[in-house]
Amino acid sequence: MIIESLLDTDLYKFSMMQVVLHQYPAAQVEYRFKCRTPGIDLVPYIEEIRTELKALCQLRFAPDELDYLHTWRFIKSDFVDFLGLFQLNEKYVEIAPAATANGEIEIRIRGPWLHTILFEVPLLAIVNEVYFRRTSGGLDLAEGRRRLQAKIALLHDAPGYEGCKIADYGTRRRYSRLWQEEAVTALRDGLGEQLAGTSNVWLARKLNLTPLGTLAHEYLQAHQALGPRLRDSQVAALEAWAKEYRGDLGIALSDVYGLDAFLRDFDMYFCKLFDGTRHDSGDPFAWGERVLAHYAANRVDPRSKVLVFSDALDIPRVMQLYAHFRGRCQLSFGVGTNLTNDVGPEPLNIVIKMIRCNGQPVAKLSDSPGKNMCEDEAYVAYLRKVFDIPAEQG
Template identity: 70%
Template sequence: MIITSLLDTDLYKFTMMQVVLHHFPAAQVEYRFKCRTEGVDLTPYVAEIREEIRLLCGLRFSESELEYLGSMRFIKSDFIDFLDLFRLNEKYIDVQPSPKGNGEIDITIQGPWLHTIMFEIPVLAIVNEVYFRNTQRRPAYQEGRGRLKEKIALLSRPDYGDCKIADYGTRRRFSREWHEEVILTLIDKLGDQFAGTSNVYYAHKHNLTPLGTMAHEYLQACQALGPRLRDSQIYGFEVWAKEYRGDLGIALSDVYGMSAFLRDFDMYFCKLFDGARHDSGDPFAWGERLLQHYADNRVDPRTKTMIFSDGLDIPKVLQLFERFGHRCKLAFGVGTNLTNDLGYQPLQIVIKMVRCNGQPVAKLTDSPGKNMCDDEAYLAYLRQVFEIPVLAGN
């Protein structure tokens, strides 16, 4: 059994789920799976993936897990009461070989947002682990340990003592076993330089800080749930602030690209939110633009946090630290490069929301190829509304 606890997911699933419970309990959504890695045949593993999902749907939160979640100051008691009754339901998820016959698989999740939001992270972890345990029956753990040691050595240099990283690698990890070994090694070797993990299960088990705020799906859903499309990003930030009253104050910047984000992220939001997270496009250009935006809005950038989380490896972390470390607060979330670096090609797999309340939703980021929407007319309309240029690959 790959997933043994419903806590084995990212914190932002719980923070978004609480917003859904309190503000959008009737919303209906659809998610779809995509493997961006070419030439990978996942169809032999469909039955095994289905069985792991069946086992996942049998899990419930334990009393100790609910007590842990309830100890977080931003988690409310009625949400804990809901989680006490919660389980994932198999009827909302379907796994099939793609009719294209090209080795791809179709995973569709469809139903109430409140009851489907928790599928994404564990299902991605299941697909990864099923694939790698079948294709790499004798894992190169020694190679992985050597690579991890090199990363730690880079971070341990005296001039990088203030550079902290966090684990963001649940969804694309090689395996649950390897994920935990990486975390334990980072705790042992990095000490305070290891800031925590997005994985709530390991945060609970190893007394780490759980990290995360919002993901793309939240702001995408607001396209269908807000008063009008042009104000959907503003609406999403306002609802978030209303729910958390100053907690969890990191805004996601790339659902419509940086230019559209900065148009909406005015002085009010600059002062209200603690910072922003980068997840697509050139991180150096993004950081410079955000720092200038704070200055233009009479906000001291040194009081704000920039979080970088897009395909990071340690050399890039150190380059970003050198560029911005003395100019603002920094945080780095490293995912695949920590939890799936054993010498094999990692799977670039995602599960994205594609509809909310029957309406197409999408993100148009600063990285071509990251978008998932099958409605070209809607994408064109979205670009027009948010003044987004067409990029190659989008």
């Protein structure tokens, strides 16, 4: 059994789920799986994935897990009570060979947002672990341990980088659950205070680390169907978040419509209200410079704000960004696949993205077009027009 606890997911799933419970309990959504790595045949593993999905849907939150969630200052009692009754239902998930391409599989999740939001992270972890144990089962992890220790030494031993902290963001694309636990334990023991925490709630609890995360792209995408009008959907999403958390969990995601559109909406009010912003596509150096300039233009001291970098990072890239921006703002780095799936075989680039909300298409048009995913090209064109997004973006 790959997933043994419903806590084995990323923190932002719980923080978003609480907003859904309180503000959008009737919302209906659809998610779709995509493997961006070419030439990967996942069809032979469908039955094994289904078996793991069935096991996932048998899980419930244990009393001690609910007690742990109760300790978080931003989690409300009624949400914990709801989780005490919660159970994932496999009827919302369809897994089958794709009709259009040999070797590709189709995974679609359809149903109430409140009851489907927790599928994404464990399902991706299941696909990864099934694939790697079937294609590289019995792999000697000595090479992975060697690479991991080299990364720890590079960051820990470099003069002037004592204040450079990283976090584990690698649950979705990990080599295996046991390897992620081993890797994060090694990071904790080797880096000490330079490990800020982990996005994985189960590991945070088990290893006495800080759970980290706020919101994901799906939250802002859903507001394309939930907001008052499309042009105001980004503002509506940020205001709904502020209504729920009253200044807590204050990191805004900047790349659902690209940085230009984000900065047009991220006015002085949001600059002062939110603790910082997160980068997840496009050139991180150019992004950081523009965000810091935007803070200054809105009479906010950039040194009081956090820039969170989380796009395909490795330790050398983290150190480059730290050297470039240190002293000018607060910094945070989320490292994912490079920590939890760098053991030898090529990692899979797989995602599950929301594509519809309340029957309406939703999309992301980020500063890295390869990350975009929408089945309705007419809607994408309309979205570009509404947010004044160049055609080459997305």
